[in-house]
Amino acid sequence: DVKVTQSSRYLVKRTGEKVFLECVQDMDHENMFWYRQDPGLGLRLIYFSYDVKMKEKGDIPEGYSVSREKKERFSLILESASTNQTSMYLCASSFSGLRQPQHFGDGTRLSIL
Amino acid sequence: AQSVTQLGSHVSVSEGALVLLRCNYSSSVPPYLFWYVQYPNQGLQLLLKYTTGATLVKGINGFEAEFKKSETSFHLTKPSAHMSDAAEYFCAVSERGKLTFGKGITLSVRP
Numbered sequence: 001d002v003k004v005t006q007s008s009r010y011l012v013k014r015t016g017e018k019v020f021l022e023c024v025q026d027m028d029h030e031n032m033f034w035y036r037q038d039p040g041l042g043l044r045l046i047y048f049s050y051d052v053k054m055k056e057k058g059d060i061p062e063g064y065s066v067s068r069e070k071k072e073r074f075s076l077i078l079e080s081a082s083t084n085q086t087s088m089y090l091c092a093s094s095f096s097g098l099r100q101p102q103h104f105g106d107g108t109r110l111s112i113l
Numbered sequence: 114a115q116s117v118t119q120l121g122s123h124v125s126v127s128e129g130a131l132v133l134l135r136c137n138y139s140s141s142v143p144p145y146l147f148w149y150v151q152y153p154n155q156g157l158q159l160l161l162k163y164t165t166g167a168t169l170v171k172g173i174n175g176f177e178a179e180f181k182k183s184e185t186s187f188h189l190t191k192p193s194a195h196m197s198d199a200a201e202y203f204c205a206v207s208e209r210g211k212l213t214f215g216k217g218i219t220l221s222v223r224p
Contacts, residue, residue: 004156031210040122042203042216043157050210058211090156098207099145099164104156 003027004105006091012111019078021108023091029103030096032074034058034066037088037107049074050096081112115140115208119215127223132191134218136178136204139185145207146187148178151217152200160202163187174198194222 007022025032031050035043035058045058047066055066063085067075074093078085088109092102118137126132138144145164149157161172168180174197178189187204199222205212 009154033211040216043212043214045211048211092157094210096210098210099162100210101147101159101162102157102212104149104158106154106156 004091004093004103006089006105006108008108009106010109010111012113013078013081014113015081015083017078017081017112019081019110019112021076021078021089021091021110023074023076023093023105024072025074025093025103026072027093027095027103028071029093030071031094031100031102032068033092033094033102034064034074034076035090035092036060037090043090046076083112086110086112115144115206115213117204117206117213117215119204119218121218122216123219123221125221125223126194128196129193132176132189132194132198132220134189134202134204134220136187136189136215137185138187138204138206140206140208146178146180147205147207147212148172148176148187148189149203149205149214150174150200151203157203160189194220196222196224198222 033048034046049068065077091105094100094102148160163180204215
């Protein structure tokens with residue numbers, strides 16, 4: 001089975017802190033994705049990566065950055081956390097190709113105080 | 114850009130009743146469509162997918178969906194609801210390897 005592991009299930013940080021969310025997949029997937037999930041808004045794509053050291057902006061990249069130094073690991077960075085970034089963050093990975101489904105981690109519930 | 118519409122935010126059915134969750138999409142090219150389920154405090158799990166071929170797609174846990182190009186729909190059904198089906202369900206369409214999700218529908222199952 002595909003395993004996508006997010007480093008924390010719950011995280012509490014303070015406004016202005018630099019926050020790192022880590023995601024690791026064990027299936028040699030080329031693609032990796034970061035979403036945030038908010039009630040009534042569904043999932044919105046923040047950033048994605050098709051290859052190592054490669055990144056592309058999604059629909060809501062403002063206030064976030066990413067890093068992909070190794071194929072299996074994709075990090076989401078909140079440069080200066082704000083309260084409106086309190087949310088559930090989901091990482092996903094997939095093989096390349098339009099028909100390939102994405103496989104999700106269990107999510108990190110992040111609270112910014 | 115492609116989009117997905119899931120009308121309503123909540124559906125409630127009795128145990129043993131038919132489950133019908135609606136999904137409509139917009140796409141300028143042949144779509145690849147997915148249904149995902151999310152149980153409380155978990156990530157999303159793939160229920161089923163339509164890529165090409167048979168328009169009636171069977172998935173896990175007794176769910177199935179039918180792709181209707183003329184109606185731009187991909188509705189999810191299950192003949193008989195079980196209490197364990199209570200969850201949030203998301204329809205998604207693939208665009209250049211990225212998924213666009215609907216806002217999700219919460220399914221409640223009454224005893």
